[in-house]
Structures are given as structure tokens and as C-alpha cells.
Amino acid sequence: MQTKLVKKHYLYQRIASGLEQQIKNNVLAIGDKLPSLRDFCKLYGTSQTTAIKVYYELESRGLIETRPKSGYFISGSLKRIPALPKTSQPSPESGQIMIEELLEKVYNNPAPIGITLAHAVVSDELLPIAKLNKGLVQAMRELKGSGTAYGEIQGNEKLRKQIVRHAYTMPDLSHEDVITTAGCINAISYAMMALAKSGDTIAVESPVYFGILQLARSLGLRVLELPTHPQTGIEIGALKKALEANQINLCLLVSNFSNPLGSLMPDEHKKEVVRLIQKHNIPLIEDDIYGDIYFGANRPNTCKTFDESGLVLWCSSISKTLAPGYRVGWISPGKFKSEILRIKLFHAIASTNITQEVIANFLETGRYEHHLRKLRNTLQANSLQYIRAINDYFPEGTKVSRPQGGMVLWVEFDQKIDTIELYDLAIKKGVSIAPGRLFSLQDQFSNCMRLNYGTPWNDALEKGLKDLAAIAMQLNSIY
Amino acid sequence: MQTKLVKKHYLYQRIASGLEQQIKNNVLAIGDKLPSLRDFCKLYGTSQTTAIKVYYELESRGLIETRPKSGYFISGSLKRIPALPKTSQPSPESGQIMIEELLEKVYNNPAPIGITLAHAVVSDELLPIAKLNKGLVQAMRELKGSGTAYGEIQGNEKLRKQIVRHAYTMPDLSHEDVITTAGCINAISYAMMALAKSGDTIAVESPVYFGILQLARSLGLRVLELPTHPQTGIEIGALKKALEANQINLCLLVSNFSNPLGSLMPDEHKKEVVRLIQKHNIPLIEDDIYGDIYFGANRPNTCKTFDESGLVLWCSSISKTLAPGYRVGWISPGKFKSEILRIKLFHAIASTNITQEVIANFLETGRYEHHLRKLRNTLQANSLQYIRAINDYFPEGTKVSRPQGGMVLWVEFDQKIDTIELYDLAIKKGVSIAPGRLFSLQDQFSNCMRLNYGTPWNDALEKGLKDLAAIAMQLNSIY
Numbered sequence: 001m002q003t004k005l006v007k008k009h010y011l012y013q014r015i016a017s018g019l020e021q022q023i024k025n026n027v028l029a030i031g032d033k034l035p036s037l038r039d040f041c042k043l044y045g046t047s048q049t050t051a052i053k054v055y056y057e058l059e060s061r062g063l064i065e066t067r068p069k070s071g072y073f074i075s076g077s078l079k080r081i082p083a084l085p086k087t088s089q090p091s092p093e094s095g096q097i098m099i100e101e102l103l104e105k106v107y108n109n110p111a112p113i114g115i116t117l118a119h120a121v122v123s124d125e126l127l128p129i130a131k132l133n134k135g136l137v138q139a140m141r142e143l144k145g146s147g148t149a150y151g152e153i154q155g156n157e158k159l160r161k162q163i164v165r166h167a168y169t170m171p172d173l174s175h176e177d178v179i180t181t182a183g184c185i186n187a188i189s190y191a192m193m194a195l196a197k198s199g200d201t202i203a204v205e206s207p208v209y210f211g212i213l214q215l216a217r218s219l220g221l222r223v224l225e226l227p228t229h230p231q232t233g234i235e236i237g238a239l240k241k242a243l244e245a246n247q248i249n250l251c252l253l254v255s256n257f258s259n260p261l262g263s264l265m266p267d268e269h270k271k272e273v274v275r276l277i278q279k280h281n282i283p284l285i286e287d288d289i290y291g292d293i294y295f296g297a298n299r300p301n302t303c304k305t306f307d308e309s310g311l312v313l314w315c316s317s318i319s320k321t322l323a324p325g326y327r328v329g330w331i332s333p334g335k336f337k338s339e340i341l342r343i344k345l346f347h348a349i350a351s352t353n354i355t356q357e358v359i360a361n362f363l364e365t366g367r368y369e370h371h372l373r374k375l376r377n378t379l380q381a382n383s384l385q386y387i388r389a390i391n392d393y394f395p396e397g398t399k400v401s402r403p404q405g406g407m408v409l410w411v412e413f414d415q416k417i418d419t420i421e422l423y424d425l426a427i428k429k430g431v432s433i434a435p436g437r438l439f440s441l442q443d444q445f446s447n448c449m450r451l452n453y454g455t456p457w458n459d460a461l462e463k464g465l466k467d468l469a470a471i472a473m474q475l476n477s478i479y
Numbered sequence: 480m481q482t483k484l485v486k487k488h489y490l491y492q493r494i495a496s497g498l499e500q501q502i503k504n505n506v507l508a509i510g511d512k513l514p515s516l517r518d519f520c521k522l523y524g525t526s527q528t529t530a531i532k533v534y535y536e537l538e539s540r541g542l543i544e545t546r547p548k549s550g551y552f553i554s555g556s557l558k559r560i561p562a563l564p565k566t567s568q569p570s571p572e573s574g575q576i577m578i579e580e581l582l583e584k585v586y587n588n589p590a591p592i593g594i595t596l597a598h599a600v601v602s603d604e605l606l607p608i609a610k611l612n613k614g615l616v617q618a619m620r621e622l623k624g625s626g627t628a629y630g631e632i633q634g635n636e637k638l639r640k641q642i643v644r645h646a647y648t649m650p651d652l653s654h655e656d657v658i659t660t661a662g663c664i665n666a667i668s669y670a671m672m673a674l675a676k677s678g679d680t681i682a683v684e685s686p687v688y689f690g691i692l693q694l695a696r697s698l699g700l701r702v703l704e705l706p707t708h709p710q711t712g713i714e715i716g717a718l719k720k721a722l723e724a725n726q727i728n729l730c731l732l733v734s735n736f737s738n739p740l741g742s743l744m745p746d747e748h749k750k751e752v753v754r755l756i757q758k759h760n761i762p763l764i765e766d767d768i769y770g771d772i773y774f775g776a777n778r779p780n781t782c783k784t785f786d787e788s789g790l791v792l793w794c795s796s797i798s799k800t801l802a803p804g805y806r807v808g809w810i811s812p813g814k815f816k817s818e819i820l821r822i823k824l825f826h827a828i829a830s831t832n833i834t835q836e837v838i839a840n841f842l843e844t845g846r847y848e849h850h851l852r853k854l855r856n857t858l859q860a861n862s863l864q865y866i867r868a869i870n871d872y873f874p875e876g877t878k879v880s881r882p883q884g885g886m887v888l889w890v891e892f893d894q895k896i897d898t899i900e901l902y903d904l905a906i907k908k909g910v911s912i913a914p915g916r917l918f919s920l921q922d923q924f925s926n927c928m929r930l931n932y933g934t935p936w937n938d939a940l941e942k943g944l945k946d947l948a949a950i951a952m953q954l955n956s957i958y
Contacts, residue, residue, distance in 0.1 A: 325832035
């Protein structure tokens with residue numbers, strides 16, 4: 001469970017961990033009522049704030065649940081919660097499977113889709129659109145030439161300063177170290193173009209976001225997929241072995257809430273990765289696009305936090321939290337600043353001026369923090385509802401990830417279920433999913449799928465998941 | 480002169496050409512007063528509109544001039560107008576000169592610059608910023624989610640339809656054939672990435688925009704610079720020879736108002752280029768970014784106009800006419816649509832949504848046409864003022880291009896003047912220029928420079944050009 005990953009500095013975390021042990025040791029049993037907040041304060045001698053935090057923390061770990069007007073109870077679903085998928089076991093060879101056709105099928109489907117679970121986005125209703133629009137009018141008034149002129153090649157300076165201010169886990173970062181881009185994948189594209197040439201090998205997690213696979217392949221790179229744990233991310237031992245065998249020229253890791261697993265690399269793993277890449281002098285592209293959507297107590301660190309060599313290129317954007325259509329992202333390229341700047345200049349000259357200014361203002365006024373707090377709560381609640389529904393409806397033995405942030409779940413069925421078949425049947429019911437085969441260039445994950453939980457929970461989603469479950473049951477019984 | 484290039488369909492063009500002959504044959508002499516518009520109508524039996532068009536046409540050819548409150552006169556400067564530069568003679572080998580340092584010097588100059596003649600942009604005051612801002616508010620209201628969501632990968636459909644509607648010279652184009660990009664260079668970057676691999680050779684004009692040189696080199700391409708005429712563009716014979724020798728994998732031409740020469744390929748040349756690339760099955764990237772800024776009677780055709788094979792990839796943007804900071808461009812990729820679409824998806828997913836919508840609305844309402852008419856008139860007037868000033872102040876023997884559109888002039892000094900020295904001296908006077916060496920990877924153009932005339936004529940510009948002239952005189956006298 002994720003408790004292992006959080007430093008137990010704070011009182012509330014210590015108390016929560018103590019209670020977790022009691023639950024696991026059956027000192028506290030399923031259905032037991034927990035003390036009221038007032039009683040809790042008396043019992044533990046804490047403030048009410050701490051008491052609330054303890055209960056929130058235990059709730060986020062799926063250990064306790066609220067019942068309206070009754071209080072907190074030890075979660076009944078605890079013992080029945082679906083198992084975690086195992087650590088992936090990709091082959092140590094670069095895969096060559098073509099995923100283009102399948103991608104086209106899933107993402108260019110002309111059929112009317114009622115429930116779209118195939119994407120990794122949050123729904124409109126969770127975005128602060130009215131506030132962004134106010135910001136647009138303000139930017140129009142304040143920007144020289146209303147943003148019609150070319151901006152700085154490196155990107156809007158105000159935005160770069162705000163990105164740095166907001167990067168709490170990297171206190172040494174300067175706005176001179178940041179280059180803005182047209183979204184996170186554009187940042188990754190610049191990094192790959194700057195650091196690798198056709199025939200080079202890039203190491204990635206497995207499963208991994210198909211956009212990264214496609215980009216790497218389009219640049220002629222070989223992709224080495226490494227074993228990855230659904231909670232702690234890439235297996236450090238496997239990465240170490242690949243580095244020592246001189247197998248790789250470049251690494252790319254989604255260290256926080258990887259897509260599709262939702263894994264979170266513990267600090268010790270991040271430190272070890274940084275130590276390893278320094279030893280072998282191999283650059284690391286760190287895709288931190290989900291980093292701000294953490295369900296734990298604190299914003300997780302990045303590999304960049306621990307990097308003193310300049311080998312880590314930190315990439316992120318606001319596409320998962322504010323406005324994908326603005327195309328605002330960035331890279332902090334460590335010691336490769338001049339290379340990345342040159343590539344940006346050559347391929348795009350500058351970034352869209354006015355959307356950068358809007359985001360800069362949004363961060364500056366503190367609206368971003370406020371928005372993120374709400375967004376994180378909603379997404380975490382959604383994820384728990386999905387896990388509950390999967391538990392309630394899906395075939396026995398279905399495994400599911402426990403995303404510790406982000407907006408996607410990874411589901412693993414029995415080996416005999418093919419999620420491409422599942423996709424075909426589900427789409428007829430108006431439900432789209434992302435089949436697992438999209439997330440590897442090897443013959444893997446045919447029994448897996450990625451689900452998006454970026455839409456606030458509602459009855460239609462419940463029905464959609466029920467429909468998926470019925471199809472899975474049907475496929476289960478055929479074979 | 481450009482008269483050769485315009486089909487003489489219209490009455491006013493036929494009359495203008497007749498008068499041009501009379502001037503050249505000294506039937507009409509320098510200083511002669513021309514008939515008033517009223518008399519002209521009686522003489523030639525035309526409408527007043529036609530009369531005005533004839534005089535505008537002759538004025539644009541530098542043959543006649545207006546004197547306030549006196550009327551039209553045969554231009555006194557006609558006989559003294561600076562000569563044209565000769566057709567360039569680059570070596571038939573790919574050049575390897577590094578221009579990065581010089582570019583950095585010219586474009587990252589921290590010194591205060593009063594008069595910036597180094598860029599190829601129009602000044603803010605020529606942009607319809609208030610109208611674009613209204614469009615921004617409208618787009619915000621009308622776009623689903625106010626443009627926060629991802630747009631279509633291929634680009635905003637309304638914009639693609641308007642691009643096609645506005646592409647008068649390519650009546651067969653469909654919006655399905657257009658993909659939007661983050662500016663024209665981004666379109667070219669996608670085309671180069673899709674069509675060439677490291678080690679391939681691309682044929683270009685010479686001199687050629689340094690951004691194209693840098694982009695090609697960053698992708699590992701060899702650049703074959705071909706002889707280019709300052710008025711008619713690339714030498715067809717040289718291109719033919721290179722194609723027949725299997726020397727090139729890809730062509731890139733700025734067929735209309737090339738940067739920096741301002742040349743305009745005649746239709747016959749465009750047709751011949753299309754015939755040649757079809758014969759050899761070599762794709763052509765056509766950079767038409769300046770095509771809407773024509774000083775002649777009609778929007779010039781493109782190579783794409785004459786292409787039936789799908790080998791021409793037509794690239795353009797609104798960066799030179801409306802708002803470079805919006806980053807809105809496009810490509811019509813012929814038969815390479817799926818390749819370009821894939822590259823866009825991999826490297827950027829989609830384009831900024833809201834700025835595309837603003838441009839779509841701007842085109843739809845006809846505001847673009849209206850704006851272009853004014854812009855073209857201003858820029859043409861500017862170009863004539865520059866040529867006049869160069870004629871008045873610059874050292875005897877200075878040659879200058881006759882741009883037939885666009886916003887840059889190419890100036891060629893005596894061989895002994897080095898424009899990098901000129902740059903260094905001019906910058907101290909607060910005037911920036913683009914030294915000729917930036918426009919080749921070969922040892923060429925050290926005595927040339929590119930000047931921007933995208934700012935409405937004023938006394939400061941007159942003084943700036945005078946200062947440049949004084950420096951050139953000084954350099955002339957040293958050697």
C-alpha cells in the first residue's frame with residue numbers, strides 16, 4: 001500500500017499508520033464504528049484538524065468509509081478489494097508490434113459514444129473555464145500587441161517564473177531553466193530529438209503511454225520496455241541491469257502517477273535512478289504531467305528534485321489540469337538548455353503568446369492551487385467509486401491498479417479475455433475503453449485495459465461499468 | 480521587370496504595358512506630365528476605375544510618380560534606379576558553414592535597437608489588433624468549452640474551410656486536404672520529418688531563409704543551394720540538372736516572394752517545376768507564407784495550383800499578415816496526408832484551439848481581404864521608399880532587389896564591403912540588419928544584407944537608411 005511511500009513526518013500520518021496496522025491485524029474489524037471527531041481529539045490529544053486529516057488519509061487508503069449522518073466505519077470492502085496487477089514482465093528485446101491501426105480504431109471511432117473511458121482527460125465540468133475566460137480578456141488587455149507579436153523563443157517570462165514558483169519540490173529551479181512548449185508531448189518530442197538519433201535505444205516503463213511509443217518509433221528509436229510495478233513504478237534492478245549492459249542511450253520515466261498504471265516512484269527509487277543515470281551519464285526525460293494530481297498528503301518529489309548533474313529533463317504541462325486546448329507545456333532541460341532552445345526555434349520559433357499569459361496569470365493569483373485542491377478531491381473520489389464498482393460487478397479475479405494520482409485506472413482480466421474483443425462489443429453499447437495492447441510494442445496486455453475516471457461519478461458511469469462487466473462475463477463464459 | 484510575369488488579360492494591364500513601352504522607347508520622356516484621369520478616360524475611352532488602375536500599375540513598376548496637387552509624371556528616378564543583383568552562383572556541393580553564432584549575435588542582441596531592419600515581420604501598427612481582440616472574445620463565447628478542450632488533430636474545421644475558400648488559386652482544394660500547424664515553419668518541419676531522413680539532400684533557393692537552413696541541418700539533411708534569379712526565383716535549368724543527376728531527395732521552394740530576394744516564379748516556371756518533380760517523383764515543399772502579400776494585380780498561383788500528382792506540400796500561415804504570436808499555420812500535404820497527420824499527432828497532438836477559431840472567424844467575415852488590401856498598399860509604398868532612399872544615399876554600384884511582394888529587400892554592395900562589419904557598426908547607431916551570410920551554408924553573400932520594410936515609412940527610417948549608407952561609404956573608403 002502507499003503508506004510505505006510517504007515519509008511519516010506528520011502526527012496525522014503516524015496516527016493513520018497506527019490505525020492501519022490495527023485494521024490489518026484485525027484489532028479493528030470490518031464495520032466497526034470509529035470514534036467521532038470530538039472523541040478522537042480527546043483520545044489522541046490532537047486538534048480537530050489533525051483528526052480530520054487522519055480520517056481523510058485512511059479513507060484515501062480505502063480503509064475506512066463515511067456513512068451519511070452516521071460517521072466513519074472500517075470499510076466493508078477492504079477484504080474484497082480487487083488484487084493489484086503483478087509487476088509487468090516485458091521481454092528484454094525491443095518490441096516491433098504496430099499499434100497504429102488499433103489506435104486509429106479506438107481514437108477515430110465515428111460511432112456515437114455515450115461514455116468515453118478511453119482518453120486521459122478531465123471533463124469540461126471540472127475545468128475552471130469561466131475564470132480562464134476572464135484571464136483571456138485580461139491577457140488581451142495587458143499583453144503588448146494583445147499577444148499578436150512573436151513571444152520570446154524561450155517562452156513567456158511571467159509564465160516561466162510562475163512555473164518555477166509552483167515547482168515546490170524543486171526549490172533551486174530558476175525561470176532561466178524553463179522553456180515553454182506546445183504541451184508536454186511537445187516537450188518530450190524536443191527532448192527526444194535533441195538527445196537521441198535514429199537507431200538509439202530508449203528505456204521506458206511497461207505498460208507505457210502509447211504517445212511515447214509512437215513518438216519514439218517515428219524518430220527511429222528502439223524502445224526497451226522495462227518491468228514496472230503498479231504502485232512503485234519501474235523496477236530499479238531492471239533499469240540498473242540495462243544501464244550496466246550499455247543497452248540504452250536515453251531513459252523516459254513518468255515518475256509520478258504513470259500512464260496507464262498510476263504508479264508513484266518512492267523517493268528512494270527516484271534517488272537511485274538519478275544515481276544510476278549519473279553513473280552512466282545517460283539523460284532522463286521525466287514526464288511529470290500528472291504530478292500535480294496527487295491523492296496523498298504532499299506534492300511528490302520528482303527525479304529532478306534529486307538531480308545535481310543536469311541530466312534530468314523535467315517535462316510537464318497544464319493539459320491534464322486546466323486546458324489541453326491551450327497547448328501550454330514546458331521543459332526544464334538541465335544542462336541541455338541550448339540544444340532544446342535551438343530545436344524549439346527551428347521547429348516552431350515561439351509558442352502561442354496569449355494562452356501562455358492566461359496560464360501565467362492563473363498561477364500567479366493562486367487560482368491554480370485552489371482549483372487543484374478541488375480537482376484532486378473529485379478525482380480521488382472518482383477513483384474509489386470505480387474500484388468499488390469494479391469490485392461489485394467485474395468477474396472474480398479481475399485485478400485493478402490503485403492510482404495514487406492522475407485520472408486513469410489499469411484493469412487486468414483473466415488471460416483468456418481479449419480487450420480488443422471487449423472494445424468491439426463495448427463500443428456497440430456506447431462505451432469506449434483503451435485496450436491494453438496499445439501500451440506496448442510487445443505482445444503484452446491483451447487482457448488489460450485503461451479506464452479514464454476524469455468525469456465526476458454519476459449513474460451513467462455506473463451503468464457503463466456494469467455494461468463492461470457484463471461483456472467481460474460473457475467473454476469469460478465463451479472460452 | 481515584372482510585367483513579363485503577369486498575364487495581360489485586363490484592359491488596364493494592356494494599356495499600362497503599352498505606356499511602359501512608350502516610356503522605354505523614350506516616346507514619353509522623364510519629367511513628362513501624364514494626362515489627368517479625366518483626360519485619360521476620354522483619350523483611351525475607359526472608365527475612371529481603369530484609368531486609376533493603369534496609373535497605380537505604372538507607379539508600382541517605378542515608371543511614374545505622383546507629385547502632390549500636380550498629377551502624374553514620368554519618373555525621374557527611372558534611369559538611376561539601382562541595378563538588380565545577378566543570379567546567385569552557389570557551388571554545386573552542399574555547404575557546411577555554421578551560421579548559428581552569427582544568428583545568435585544578430586537575433587539575441589541585447590543592445591538597444593532603435594530601428595530593427597533585421598526581421599521579416601510587419602509592425603504592430605499594421606495589424607488589425609482591435610478586430611482580432613473582438614474575435615477572441617467571440618471565439619471564447621462560441622467555442623465548446625471556450626477552447627480549453629483538445630481540438631481535432633487535423634485542426635479546427637472552420638479554419639480549414641476558410642483557408643480553402645481563401646485559396647483562390649487552388650480551386651480544387653478541400654478542407655480535408657488541410658492540416659493546421661503552429662505556424663509555417665512548423666508545417667515545413669513536419670514535412671521535412673515526414674519526407675526525408677538523415678543524410679538525404681534537399682534542394683533550395685540561394686540565398687534562402689536561414690530558418691530553413693537550420694531546420695534542415697538539425698534533421699541531418701544536406702542542403703543543395705541552387706542558382707536563383709532575384710526576380711524569377713530558382714533557375715529551372717539548375718534544378719533540372721540536379722534532379723537528373725539524382726542528387727536530391729526533396730525540394731523546398733518559396734515560389735512567391737522568396738525570403739530574402741522577393742522573387743516571384745512565373746507560372747511557366749512553376750509548371751515546369753511541377754513537371755520535373757513528377758517526372759522524378761520527388762516531393763516539393765512549397766513555402767507560400769508571403770503569397771498573400773502580392774504587389775501585382777492578382778494573387779499569384781502556386782506550384783500546387785498546377786500539381787495533379789499530390790507531390791506538392793503547400794505550406795503557409797497568417798504570421799506575416801495577422802498575428803505571428805498566435806502560431807497559426809497550415810499545410811496541404813497532397814498525397815502525404817496520413818504521414819503529416821501522424822507526425823503532428825506524435826509531436827504536438829493538436830494545435831491551440833482558440834487562436835485557430837479567431838483566424839477562422841476573421842477570414843469568414845471578409846475582414847482578412849479588407850486588411851490585406853491595405854497591408855499590400857502600405858508595404859508596396861514602403862518598398863518603393865526604400866529603393867528610392869537606397870538610390871539617394873547608398874554607394875554607387877549598390878544593387879537592390881525589386882520585391883514583387885512580401886516585406887524584405889535584398890541589397891548587394893561592392894564585394895569589398897563585409898556586411899558583418901556593417902552590422903557591428905550599424906548596431907552602435909541603433910540600426911539592425913540581417914547580414915547576407917546568414918542566408919547560405921556556403922561562403923556567399925558576405926557583401927549582401929536583408930532589410931525589412933514592414934514598418935510604415937517615417938523619418939526615423941529615412942535616417943536609419945542614411946546611417947547605413949554612411950557606414951557603407953566609410954567601409955568602401957577604408958579598403
